[in-house]
Amino acid sequence: MRAALAAAIRAMALLAVAAMLIGSTEAAKKYLFKTCAQSSFCRRGRAYADAAEAAGADWHPPYAVDPASVQLRQGVLSGTVVKTAVDADGAAVGVKLPFQLVFLESGAVRFLIEEDRPKSAPKRYDEAVRWAISGDLGATAAVEDVTTAADTAAGVRRLRFGPGWTAVVELATVRVTFERDGAAQVVLNERGLLAVEHWRPRGPGPAFGGEDTTDMWEESFGGKQDSKPNGPEAVAVDVTFPGYGHVYGIPEHADRFALRSTRGGEGNHDEPYRLYNVDIFEYEVDSPMAMYGAIPFMQAQRAGSAVGVFWANAAETWIDIVHGADGTRTHWLSEAGLVDVFVMLGPDATSLYQQYGALTGYAELPPLYSLGYHQCRWNYQNERDVLEVDAGFDRHEIPYDVIWLDIDYTDSRKYFTWEQSAFPTPERMMAALDERRRKLVAIIDPHIKKEAGYGVYEDMTKAGLAVATADGGEYNGWCWPGESAWIDTLAPAAVEYWKRLFRPGAFAGRAHNLAIWNDMNEPSVFDGPEGSAPRDARHYGGWEHRAVHNLYGMTFHNATVQALNAREPRQRPFVLTRAFFAGSQRVGPMWTGDNQATWDYLRVATPMLLSSSVAGYGFVGADVGGFFGNPEHELWARWYQAGAFYPFFRGHAHIESKRREPWLAGEPYTGIIRDAIRLRYQLLPSLYTAFHRASFDGSPILRPLFMLAPANDAALAIDDQFFFGETGLLVKPVVDPGVTETDVYVPDDEVYYGYPDRTVYRGVGNHRVPAGLDTIPMLARGGHIFTRRDRYRRSTALMAHDPLTLVVSVDAAGNAGGALYMDDGETHGHTKGAYLHRFFMFSSQDNILRSRSVRPSTAASRAFDKTIDTVRVERVIVVGFDLGRLKAGQTTVETFQDKKSWSSHISVTPAADGRASMIVVRDPKVLITADWSIEF
Ligand code: NOJ
Numbered sequence: 001m002r003a004a005l006a007a008a009i010r011a012m013a014l015l016a017v018a019a020m021l022i023g024s025t026e027a028a029k030k031y032l033f034k035t036c037a038q039s040s041f042c043r044r045g046r047a048y049a050d051a052a053e054a055a056g057a058d059w060h061p062p063y064a065v066d067p068a069s070v071q072l073r074q075g076v077l078s079g080t081v082v083k084t085a086v087d088a089d090g091a092a093v094g095v096k097l098p099f100q101l102v103f104l105e106s107g108a109v110r111f112l113i114e115e116d117r118p119k120s121a122p123k124r125y126d127e128a129v130r131w132a133i134s135g136d137l138g139a140t141a142a143v144e145d146v147t148t149a150a151d152t153a154a155g156v157r158r159l160r161f162g163p164g165w166t167a168v169v170e171l172a173t174v175r176v177t178f179e180r181d182g183a184a185q186v187v188l189n190e191r192g193l194l195a196v197e198h199w200r201p202r203g204p205g206p207a208f209g210g211e212d213t214t215d216m217w218e219e220s221f222g223g224k225q226d227s228k229p230n231g232p233e234a235v236a237v238d239v240t241f242p243g244y245g246h247v248y249g250i251p252e253h254a255d256r257f258a259l260r261s262t263r264g265g266e267g268n269h270d271e272p273y274r275l276y277n278v279d280i281f282e283y284e285v286d287s288p289m290a291m292y293g294a295i296p297f298m299q300a301q302r303a304g305s306a307v308g309v310f311w312a313n314a315a316e317t318w319i320d321i322v323h324g325a326d327g328t329r330t331h332w333l334s335e336a337g338l339v340d341v342f343v344m345l346g347p348d349a350t351s352l353y354q355q356y357g358a359l360t361g362y363a364e365l366p367p368l369y370s371l372g373y374h375q376c377r378w379n380y381q382n383e384r385d386v387l388e389v390d391a392g393f394d395r396h397e398i399p400y401d402v403i404w405l406d407i408d409y410t411d412s413r414k415y416f417t418w419e420q421s422a423f424p425t426p427e428r429m430m431a432a433l434d435e436r437r438r439k440l441v442a443i444i445d446p447h448i449k450k451e452a453g454y455g456v457y458e459d460m461t462k463a464g465l466a467v468a469t470a471d472g473g474e475y476n477g478w479c480w481p482g483e484s485a486w487i488d489t490l491a492p493a494a495v496e497y498w499k500r501l502f503r504p505g506a507f508a509g510r511a512h513n514l515a516i517w518n519d520m521n522e523p524s525v526f527d528g529p530e531g532s533a534p535r536d537a538r539h540y541g542g543w544e545h546r547a548v549h550n551l552y553g554m555t556f557h558n559a560t561v562q563a564l565n566a567r568e569p570r571q572r573p574f575v576l577t578r579a580f581f582a583g584s585q586r587v588g589p590m591w592t593g594d595n596q597a598t599w600d601y602l603r604v605a606t607p608m609l610l611s612s613s614v615a616g617y618g619f620v621g622a623d624v625g626g627f628f629g630n631p632e633h634e635l636w637a638r639w640y641q642a643g644a645f646y647p648f649f650r651g652h653a654h655i656e657s658k659r660r661e662p663w664l665a666g667e668p669y670t671g672i673i674r675d676a677i678r679l680r681y682q683l684l685p686s687l688y689t690a691f692h693r694a695s696f697d698g699s700p701i702l703r704p705l706f707m708l709a710p711a712n713d714a715a716l717a718i719d720d721q722f723f724f725g726e727t728g729l730l731v732k733p734v735v736d737p738g739v740t741e742t743d744v745y746v747p748d749d750e751v752y753y754g755y756p757d758r759t760v761y762r763g764v765g766n767h768r769v770p771a772g773l774d775t776i777p778m779l780a781r782g783g784h785i786f787t788r789r790d791r792y793r794r795s796t797a798l799m800a801h802d803p804l805t806l807v808v809s810v811d812a813a814g815n816a817g818g819a820l821y822m823d824d825g826e827t828h829g830h831t832k833g834a835y836l837h838r839f840f841m842f843s844s845q846d847n848i849l850r851s852r853s854v855r856p857s858t859a860a861s862r863a864f865d866k867t868i869d870t871v872r873v874e875r876v877i878v879v880g881f882d883l884g885r886l887k888a889g890q891t892t893v894e895t896f897q898d899k900k901s902w903s904s905h906i907s908v909t910p911a912a913d914g915r916a917s918m919i920v921v922r923d924p925k926v927l928i929t930a931d932w933s934i935e936f
Contacts, residue, residue, distance in 0.1 A: 032222070033280070033289060033530055036272055040215035041197070041234035042318045045333040046272075047212070048236070049193055049320065061192040065099070065171040067155060075139025077101040077159060077167075081113060081174055083198060095198040101169065101176065103161045104342075105140045106358035108310075111176060111188055113196060113235070113339035121199040122230050125337045125547030128314040131554060132582040134361035165345055178307075178343050184242045185307045186300075186343050193238040193331055196339065202231055224529035227470050227536045230544065235339045239309055241300035242327040246716045248704070249298045249308070249615040250275065250319055252291040252580075252592065254283050257607035257704065257719030259298075262288060262320045272318040272331075277550050277579045279524035279531045281594040282628060285604040292522055292593045293580035294550040295615040297356060299349070300328060301706055303713040306346040308356060313337040314551040314581060335535075336547040349614070349707050350699060356616050357698030361586035363619055365695045367572040368825030369439055370515070370589070371687050372401030372796045373677050374650035376441075377660060379408035382422035383429040386440075389661055390433060394794055396663045398674050399681045401795045403433065404441040404517060404650070413481035414454050415444045416507050427509030434513045437797035441576070442508065443517040446489070446556045447525075449481035456501065460487060465494040467545070470536035477525035477533070486523055486533065489559040490548065491540035502563035514567075515574035516560050521553035522579040553579025557587045570827050576648070580617065589619035589648045597626025597657070602639050603735040606702075607719040609646060613700035619691070621648030630658050634737055634773065637669045640676040641776045642733035645724050647687075647701040649680060672774055678792060679776075683727070685787040685804060685820060690725025692821035692837075701725050708781065709747035712764065718745055726819060728784025728809060729755060732777040742771040744779055751782040751812050751916075753879050758915040760880075782880060783811030785818030785840040790875075796825065803874035804928060806840060806849075810880040814844025819854075820928075823864065833860035836868070836929065842878070847885055847936040849876065851926070865929040873928060876921040878936070883910055883917050886936065895924045897932040904934070 036042040052059045062084045070079035081097040096116040103109055115124055129137065144160040151158050155171040168177040176188040202217055216232040218225060241247065246258045250273055261268040275294035283291060296311035311317065313334040320331040344355040375393070380386050386403055393400045411417040418426055430440050448457050460466050461474060466485040469475045474485050488494050504510045523533050535546035545552070557577040564573035575588040584590060592608050595601040605622035612620045624643035625631050631639065640662070643649050653660045662673040693699045703723040705715040721732040721744065730752065732744050743766035746752055752761040754769060755778040761767040771777045788805040808816045823835035837855040855861055892903035904924040911917040919936070926932040
């Protein structure tokens, strides 16, 4: 019997593997994943919302704050919500749900509801914040109780906590309204959908209050049983954004950036957006289905205002959205954990990202090489293959930094081993890559092959470091290596063990150009429910997998980063992940998983990357070229043009697809791909500057239009364009075949210049721009200065001493500004002051372009300057300058540095044929490390 079962399971696993291996172009099989109706808590939650809707003013949910319990102390309003339930015998029972409203220093407000359970009952999972939040959860004392006598009579508490910000708590309905200057921005529980499925003994017959008990105590899906030992324990609340027509975020979904309504209707979804990390290879586009990662952060935006909420819950979560004439109503449901919502009042997008980052952390500055181009495929066959591809880039004069090895470099998919015949001398291969300062990324997944004699498996088992089954045994399932166990990286001992596996000499010899790729960490289990681990599996601390599912991948990613830090403490680590949660931005980049080589997937990549960008996760990318299938050549080239702007830029392809090294495309495509990759390298100084900014204030790298044009309502739904970092470059990747021209939407009244052709575009609305195959539609917004490095080098490290070009696009008033950040790109020296940070300002008042340091001068900064003291500005390009301000026949400008001055030659191109003027200052010979100015 057992043998038959095992055989059946294995057959199913093999079918799943086969599907993944074949990589059919058919869309994801919906039936493999639950709908809301198939997930019992979601079904109950939606039914509850429907009942509320039907009841209208007669909706009287059984939750109320006990007024006698309420107190305000040191920035925390606390008390007890009482849920009045009726037990199976018809007796009323008051379930106590302690709540807190915590006013945080960052300006965010935390609304937390816990549950007083009998000592004998299992504890509700309350550690999601421990993983997600890196900021201070302590309250600020600056909360003023402004409750009036009338408020008290009406059962209301009114608290002022920010610049004109107020929280209004209605005790009888447990409704909390967050106002700015008296206007409601976010309302919690406006519709009375707060629900906490309280603990109750398992028993026959109807449970408390006559709730629908179907599937409360166990449920099954796809033939897999979930034992649900804790019974029902879902939580839910509704969140209303009055006056906000658009909401964004809650990645990951392959859908538009502006999220749709989910309760049906033309162009809407019927299903809620789902957050449940799953291996959804061949995912569908334009879908609310769950994907590889989950960040329960939502931004609401209207002209001139941004607010947001973070739902700190790592269990399966569904979010219903309904857009109405008066705002947007959302309903959040999670299978376990707590009601734990953080409300942030902006008031603009930049402040909102700062507030969210103050909670969940900012991304650390990545190593510079990781912003270069990455070449991947499943699989580079052997050492010769790797080194030939490496040499191919040089032969074709295409810069690149990192080559990747997928699962088949290993011996039988046993991580930390090498397939001996193909990779006999990995350290030597890596030394060869290092000659041009290039890196190797090796994949390491969380499934560990169950095989006697495999040291990693044996150690892990012996030390009890694997994820366990519901009854405490080792959990086994199928993945790439066959039968496997999963390292439980929630356990500190497992992280320590993981570190040992990476220590120098233990893996990849002592090579120091090693980086890692963590895949399949949702976790992906071929024969598990919905292709993942069973919800009743157990983790360190006895927690059910159900409660930590969405954060498991982050713990694995985090363990690997810690391991690399231990291996090379001086270097910044680089680890790519597929599964993620709120806080993963602190750990390392992610990519959007298994897309397909079709135009639809190129199109959906932009809104997907924007969605994670606004949810604090800026270091993101999509497989360039498309993972499954073979892109037609035009698509291939267009994808590189888009990918050049992806914060993480990697070409990757499925094992069954044709080889994809850029030179195999043939002309004109190879040339177009080369140009796109070179453009990326040219813009690296600016890209790195944007990453630096993100590292201290959470500003996205890809910026939605509303960040620079917040007053324009019409720009809120645009998601096929973005601004690139701080450059002011407005980019619209071409995502359709046969395009020669396209409309670029200009979102504000600033002047825009075609980049690099200088055609002037002015006026809010669509402008027709050239978009032939060799052209990326791009406009430079007036008012910005950005830097480039124009020389071709083989890798980022080899550019370190190259001169810089400044591109100055003057705004309608004749001014411009920008920044440049530089450091060694490799170590943590910048955290001790070893960096350069300059602002550039061009002023129409005096026609002077200035470079000023905005960094404190310290021993470390001066020592760093010495390492780049030959780096100069070799060219300044000023676009849109009023040439009438030059002297007649002027051929030079005065340059000043270090109390000296000299003349620099300029070439002047007058405005003509719709193009703006251009002045090029030729080799002004200013060094980047000291202040300078150029007087025009
Ligand atoms: C799934 C990943 O998404 C894909 O990128 C990778 O090539 C395969 N696993 C094999 O490791």
